[in-house]
Amino acid sequence: MADFGEILRAIGDFGLFQKLLLVGLCFPATLLSMHFYTILFTHTGSSYHCNTDWILKISPNLSTEEQLNLTLPRDQAGSFKRCEMFTPVDWDIDSIREHEINQTTHCLDGWVYDTSVYTSSIVSDFDLVCDKGNFVVVAQTTFMASILLGSFIFGPLAESFGRKRAVQISIVLMAVFTVGTALSPNFYAYQAALFFVGVSYGGYRINSIVLATEWIGLAQRTYPSALCQLFSAIGQCLLAGIAYFFRDWRTAQLIIASPLAPVIIYIWLVPESARWLLDRGKTEEAEKVILMVAAVNRRKIPDNILEKVVNNKKGNRGTIRDLFTSPLLRKYLFTVLFSWFSAKFAYYCITLNVGGFGMDIFLTQLIFGLTEIPIQMLGVWLMEVLGRRITAILALTLGGFFSLLILAVPQDNAIAITGFATTGRVSMGLAGTVFNVYVQELFPTSIRQTTNGLGIMATRVSGIVSPIINTLAVYHRAIPILIYSSLCIASGALCFLLPETRSEELPDSTEDLEKNR
Incomplete structure (x- = not known):
């Protein structure tokens, strides 16, 4: 295949087109975080x-x-x-x-429900108490599982039908079913709508980052993942405000759904990944997209670059089988899956316990969101200065260490516990950002979306397991903390097996990868 890095440098690897694309694809991350974190409020039961x-x-x-x-x-x-x-x-x-x-x-x-904090929640509206008290845990677990299913469905879908189509379908489904949750007449209708919200959440998240990354040059490749996390942190802050000022859960759901309307309109203008088009042998479509990007970036393309695109032929494409037959890819895959799982597992365990640190739940949520904004900006700098591997090792190790420090202070010291929990959480969030970048750079174009989907699936499994592990605190508060902290420290050590990918071209085939590594 033609060297796409050369093509990208000719048309502009971070011009006006890439900046518009980046903002357009990352902005919905603000809304995605609201969908996830809203379960902390809409599923909260009053006295x-x-x-x-x-x-x-x-x-x-x-x-x-x-x-x-x-x-x-x-x-x-x-x-x-x-x-x-x-x-x-x-x-x-x-x-x-x-x-x-x-x-x-x-x-x-x-x-009779206490309405001093929430005027209504799904607990009070659907009477999810007493013999139905476990329905709330079922709703949370089903939501996490549906995100996992969305990653499983939309990863291969994007490989077959394109990144753009997978992104568009996800956004439309999310808008429709978010409104559906607010209008649900009973718990079963709500659960069904929430399930499809989760499926669309998983589908959009994995495809938007990949689509943005494949259009961006070497120096700015960390931007899509970091900017998505940054918008997600802003969404967490906004959610704290929405939950505080709008104590009716149906109203809050409709407010969260409303910004999706303009996204549905502009998402149809997003072009397909030229890398994917070339990998699929669709050279004519790739040429049109490349010319459009060059025009937006006000670049004149050399004739020999276009000849490379036109003369490109569909070559040997990798398959998911390569992930298990290639020793190199197999080592990368299992290291990334375990480390990414550990980081998000700890992240979810701390997040879902937001009301258990002794401080006001709205204030704690705001602190969680505000602290992620500077750490994601710092993460971009660290990945460029220290590299992906060292940043991942530091984030995982420090996150596990600060989480362990929660056990070193008395339970009634809410400020110290919240401080350690917040520090551990943002470290895990940074580790997740690094692996969002890493998974794009470690694996070739032909299976990049599949491996990204597998990685996201690992994080969704952690989301399903984390509420269950948190319940072990009834036996001793240290049990869940020891579990997720130990996993993070162990995965930090395992990351020494990964190579550094900073400033390297994205591999287009398994052969390219094995030759260069």
Whole structure:
């Protein structure tokens, strides 16, 4: 295949076209992070207890405190039981006060929810409490699994039908089903809509980064992944504000969906990757796209460059089989998968525990978002100065170390715990950014999207596992922290097996890769 790096330098490897493309593809990352982090708020349950308004028919002037004392049993700690009530009786109020009610039953008339924090959530709207209390965990796990499925579906889809088409389909699905979540009449409809939101989330994320990377030159190749993470951090900050000012979950969902409208319009203007077109032997289409990019960048293309494009023939293409038959690719693949899994596993474990560090959940979420903005900017500089490998090793090792420090402070020291958790989290986020770049540079064009999809699938598996691991804290708070911290430190050491890819051309075939490495 013609040296695409040479073609890219001739038409401009980071001109106006690449900047517009980069912003256009990375902007939806702001909305993607909202879709993910919104489960922290829409799935949050408020305090609740059985509805015992039956006693008000006997004595309508009872205070709330007296009503609860007369109609709800208490647990051993002295708190009102959430899923039990005293059996209604046909007595007068004086008899109830004098003899009290001893027989209990389950909630007969629904529940009363505390609306001081959230006016509504899926917990209160769909009564996901008591015997349905595990439905919230099911919703979170299903969402994570659907992102995994989206990565699995849209990775090979992009290899067959193009990066552009996969990106467009993902955005349309996301807009439709985000609105669908807000309009869901019951939990099952909500779960179905949330499932397709997750599928589209996984599909867009992997394809947008690859499409942007394949149009950008060597010096700026870290930009797509880092800028996506930067927009994602901004989305986290905006979500904290949306969740704080709009305490109704349906309203919040519609607000999150609204910016997708202009994205649906301009996403159809995004061109296909010329690398993919050339790899597929579609030289005429590739030539048209290259001429368009040169025109936008105001570059005049040398005739010999166009001849290389026109005369390019479809050669031997790599397949997913190469990932397992080539010892070099196999080593890269399993190292990247394990390390990326470890980084995102720790990231999700800390993120999903945002309300468990002792500080206000809205403030903690804002801190999480704000701290990621400078770390992603620093990450671009570190990857260019230190290289991909050293940056990944430092991010994983430091992230694991700071996460372990959470165990070194008392549980009631909310500020210190939040500080260590935030530092560990941003380090894991930086590691994830490095692997987003690494996976583009380690593998050839013909299987780049497939390997990227496998990597993203590994991170989605970590998202599915993390809520389960977090539940082990009921036995001891140190268990989940020790698990994800140890994995990060181990994967940091494993990254010494990877080569440095800074300032190297993207490989177009397995043969090119093995020859150069």
